[in-house]
Amino acid sequence: MDASPNFRETRFDDVTVLASSHGGAFPHGNTVMVTGSQARLVIDPSLDVDHDPVGADAVMISHAHEDHIAGLRHFTCEKYAHHADVAGVRSLQVLLDGYGLTPAERLAVDEQIGDQFALPDGFPEAIGVGDGHTFDLGDVRATVIHLPGHTAGHCGVLIEPAGFLYVADIDLSSFGPMYGDVGSSVDEYLTSIETVRAIDARWYGTFHQKGVIEGSAEFRRRLDDYAEVILRREQRLLEFLDRPRTVPDIVAHRLVYRPHVDLPFVDAVERRTAQLHLERLVAHEQVIETDDGVFVLT
Structure with missing residues (x-):
């Protein structure tokens, strides 16, 4: 395997993590490589990956965000993503559609992506897969686990027999979960958190920040703190609704x-996040929306 100053290689049985030298903070991330007796799989080639380090037989993209496809142009093998997100891997314009941007926001984000990632127009050859799709690498299996919420097609990958669960952007950061896309969902995110909580693994890998956590007890402790951020945001919203408020x-x-x-996508994320939490609060009959688009506590 070729060395690179951009990342540090760490082995976890059949799994190698290319840990970003930038600590995994956006726009960087931690790439996962899985080596079996018959084939090699790469998951989420990051901005730090400037070549195919292993001669991969397949690449799995956990979801259609630019930081997760940043290094994909260096791979000539088959490329995969969940059916719900594969269109965003195939086309950069579809990926941008998923952010729900105003025309001015879209122009600024498009320019930012171009400056940071220098992505092509897309990867039209990408293949859609579903929950439970298994990459048979010989003596190693990598199984796709659909974990929607962050995006509609966000996925993790369970690698066996190593016992390594890659949870992608369920990244356990103190910043908390992101669900600001058109296809995002608070309720689905909470369900996905419970899905990974129920999986016993030896190691848990994140794309950003934390990297690899060893042991289910430590992972679940951090997962509890991570999920709590969602509830704190909702509580802050309820407190802000001490008088009638609009989405703006x-x-x-x-x-x-x-x-x-001050980033070009901040208002779009805040707008979608507010809408999702308001929908939850209306459904739970804690908030009502008036005819003129004002939200008030019940």
């Missing part, structure tokens, strides 16, 4: 980002 009011108040963060 909530976007300006911010549930996700701190006030000083």
Whole structure:
């Protein structure tokens, strides 16, 4: 395997993690490689991956976000993503559609992606797969686990017999879960958290920040803290609804980002996050929406 100054290689039985030298913070991430007796699988080639380090037989993309396909152009093998996200891997414009941007936001985000990632227009050859799809690598199996919420097609991968569960952007960061896309869902995210909580593994790998956590007890402890961020955001929203508010009011108040963060996609994320939480609160009869689009506590 060729060495690279961009990442540090760490082995976990049949799994090698290319840990970003930038700590895995966006736009960087940790790439996973799985080597079996008959084939090799790469998962989420990051911005730090500037070549195919193993002669991969397949690449699995956990979901259609630019940081997870950043290194995909260096691979000539078959490329896969979940059916619900594969269109965003095939086309950068479809990927951008998924962010729910205004025209001005879209132009700025498109330029930012071009500057940071230099992506091609897309990978039209990408193949859609479903939950439970298994990559047979010989003496190693890598099984796709659908974990929607972050995006509609967000997936993890369980690698056996190593006992390595890659959870992608269920990244356990203190920042908390991201669900600001058109296809995002708070309820599905919470369900996906429970899905991975129920899986006993030896190691748990994230794309961003934490990298690899050893042991189910430690993973579940961190997962509890991570899930709590969703509930804290909802509580902050309820407190902000001490008087009637509109969605633009909530976007300006911010549930996700701190006030000083100035990035072209921030308002879009805040807008979608607010809408999703408001939908939950309306469904739970804690909030009502008036005819003129104002939200009030019941």
